[in-house]
Amino acid sequence: MSTRSEQREQFSPGEDGDTSVWHQGGCHCGRVRFEVLAPPVLEVLDCNCSICIKTGLWHLIVPKTHFRLLQGDDALTEYQFGTGTARHLFCATCGIKSFYIPRSHPDGVDINARCLDQSQVQALRIRPYDGQNWEQARAGIE
Ligand SMILES: [Zn+2]
Numbered sequence: 001m002s003t004r005s006e007q008r009e010q011f012s013p014g015e016d017g018d019t020s021v022w023h024q025g026g027c028h029c030g031r032v033r034f035e036v037l038a039p040p041v042l043e044v045l046d047c048n049c050s051i052c053i054k055t056g057l058w059h060l061i062v063p064k065t066h067f068r069l070l071q072g073d074d075a076l077t078e079y080q081f082g083t084g085t086a087r088h089l090f091c092a093t094c095g096i097k098s099f100y101i102p103r104s105h106p107d108g109v110d111i112n113a114r115c116l117d118q119s120q121v122q123a124l125r126i127r128p129y130d131g132q133n134w135e136q137a138r139a140g141i142e
Pocket of ligand 1: 027028029030031032091092093094095096
C-alpha cells in the first residue's frame with residue numbers, strides 16, 4: 001500500500017510556475033515602476049542587433065499577463081524603426097528603457113533585466129542572442 005507515497009515523491013514541485021515570484025523594477029528616476037512574474041533564477045537574452053548592442057539591455061520576455069505597469073504610463077516615450085512592430089518604450093525623463101514590446105513577441109512584454117530590483121533575483125543566466133541574423137535567431141526562442 002505504498003503506491004500513494006511513491007507517486008508523491010515523483011511529483012516535482014520545482015516545475016515552471018510554482019516558484020515564480022513578482023519581481024519589481026523600473027527606470028532610473030523612478031517615474032516608471034512595474035512588476036513582472038518570473039522565476040527567481042532568470043534566463044535572459046543578450047542580443048547583438050542594431051539597437052540592443054547600443055542599449056545593452058538583458059531581455060526577459062514574458063506574456064502580457066505576467067506584467068503589471070504600476071506607475072509611469074504618462075512618463076513613457078516611444079521609438080520605432082524598421083518594421084515598426086517593436087514598440088521601444090523609454091522614460092522621457094531619465095531615458096532608461098526598462099521594458100518594451102518586442103518584435104519577436106508583440107503579444108508579450110520584454111523586460112530589461114538590468115532594471116529589476118535585485119531583492120528577488122537569485123541568479124541570472126545570460127544567453128547570447130544573434131539579433132544580427134534575426135530570422136534564424138527568432139526560430140530558436142519560439
Ligand atoms: Zn525615468
